[in-house]
Amino acid sequence: MPKKGFGCCGDEQSGEQACECLPQALEDQVTPNGARLLAVDRERTYRTGDGKLWLSREDYKAWSRELGMEVDPIIWFTRMGHPLPPDVKV
Numbered sequence: 001m002p003k004k005g006f007g008c009c010g011d012e013q014s015g016e017q018a019c020e021c022l023p024q025a026l027e028d029q030v031t032p033n034g035a036r037l038l039a040v041d042r043e044r045t046y047r048t049g050d051g052k053l054w055l056s057r058e059d060y061k062a063w064s065r066e067l068g069m070e071v072d073p074i075i076w077f078t079r080m081g082h083p084l085p086p087d088v089k090v
Contacts, residue, residue, distance in 0.1 A: 032073040046073035
């Protein structure tokens with residue numbers, strides 16, 4: 001039976017690793033928490049709510065759809081009042 005709470009990952013894990021074993025609400029997982037456009041990127045990428053992935057807009061929508069709640073990161077950022085970057089086409 002899996003452990004619950006702070007000891008769920010054992011005593012040797014860091015706080016960040018221990019947090020990964022706690023369930024996260026779907027809304028928190030699919031809410032973008034960053035955007036970047038690196039010199040090597042062809043297009044802007046968006047960071048997933050769990051901080052594990054950087055995905056293109058289309059990949060982000062597909063990833064969040066697979067989890068059960070499709071989110072368009074550009075729409076989300078503009079609804080939150082962020083200006084649209086000049087490289088983004090709606």
